Amino acid sequence: xxxxxxxxxxxxxxxxxxxxxxxxxxxxxxxxxxxxxxxxxxxxxxxxxxxxxxxxxxxxxxxxxxxxxxxxxxxxxxxxxxxxxxxxxxxxxxxxxxxxxxxxxxxxxxxxxxxxxxxxxxxxxxxxxxxxxxxxxxxxxxxxxxxxxxxxxxxxxxxxxxxxxxxxxxxxxxxxxxxxxxxxxxxxxxxxxxxxxxxxxxxxxxxxxxxxxx
Numbered sequence: 632x633x634x635x636x637x638x639x640x641x642x643x644x645x646x647x648x649x650x651x652x653x654x655x656x657x658x659x660x661x662x663x664x665x666x667x668x669x670x671x672x673x674x675x676x677x678x679x680x681x682x683x684x685x686x687x688x689x690x691x692x693x694x695x696x697x698x699x700x701x702x703x704x705x706x707x708x709x710x711x712x713x714x715x716x717x718x719x720x721x722x723x724x725x726x727x728x729x730x731x732x733x734x735x736x737x738x739x740x741x742x743x744x745x746x747x748x749x750x751x752x753x754x755x756x757x758x759x760x761x762x763x764x765x766x767x768x769x770x771x772x773x774x775x776x777x778x779x780x781x782x783x784x785x786x787x788x789x790x791x792x793x794x795x796x797x798x799x800x801x802x803x804x805x806x807x808x809x810x811x812x813x814x815x816x817x818x819x820x821x822x823x824x825x826x827x828x829x830x831x832x833x834x835x836x837x838x839x840x841x842x843x844x845x
Contacts, residue, residue, distance in 0.1 A: 661694035662739040662845050667731075669745040669756030671701040676784035676827035680817055680837045681744035684780060687841025696734065700755040703727035707758055714765040722765030731759070735766065740778040740814070740844040743802065747785035750794025752801060760805060772809035779811050780840050783818035784827055790818065815840040
């Protein structure tokens, strides 16, 4: 288990700290929950569900930090294998993943929230995951053993027709490969941005997922 985390005061890079913990004793332990939202819309459906997960985690005492990947400068993996040459920590590419790598390493749980675009994860989400390669090596991946939550939103009511099932399989395979643990998955359909908040059952599921991650 990681060390206690002081609540973040970051206001840049698309980061939302948990204000509820700002005035608490910094010596108190609160599991750190990192949420990565791969939607370009901060009030979209996947972002709405992610906010509900954050609320659930916060209610259970988690220190939650949300990152909007669309606001970050994350470049694609260049396949240079510099991260395997042991001359660098994590990835050699100097972009906003350098902000996220220590967050990933220290997180007790990670939430991946993505809309379904063209029958799979959004490009922002996929870029973020691709760069996890820099967290691996001969001894395994730094994310091994961490708890993960998955949040997806899509337009078609059928997760197969929408392509959500492709994203679920991708995440199950990737997280299984790095020996991470999927605690829960929340996914559902909505057409207009933010419309998913009208689905009370799904919003309740998202809140409960947040609590389970703490």
